[in-house]
Amino acid sequence: MALAQITHQQPDEVIANTARMVEFRCSSIRVLLICGKADPDLYVSVAPHIQSQGKxxxxxxxxxxxxxxxxxxxxxxxxxxxxxxNRLSHAGATVA
Incomplete structure (x- = not known):
């Protein structure tokens, strides 16, 4: 029941976020995406795709x-x- 309460608005959020992609792709605002290599929800392999969507x-x-x-x-x-x-060299930080 709790999961249903949490996720019932998810389709609306996906639609709203998808609509924002055109604006994001056209924007020249600098975006910094810092992701965890061990993130169990947003896999680091998805990050380059997100990066490719912006200028x-x-x-x-x-x-x-x-x-x-x-x-x-x-x-x-x-x-x-x-x-x-262009390149980071601190501890575990790397640039993709």
Missing amino acids: NVSLHAIDAGHWPQIDAPDDALYAARHAGR
Whole structure:
């Protein structure tokens, strides 16, 4: 029952988010995508596809799970501070 309550609006959210993709693809706003290599929900293999949907998206995969800012705060902070550079070389942070 609880799962049904949580997910009953999911189709509406998917439709709304899909409609936003055109705006996202046209936007030149810089986007920083920091993902955890061990995320059980958003697999790191999906991240390059997300990155490809925007014009100016930097992708940083770090040794973390679903919550990189909690699992690996130093690596997430390093990635955020050095966004836009070509290569990261801190601990487990890598640029895809």
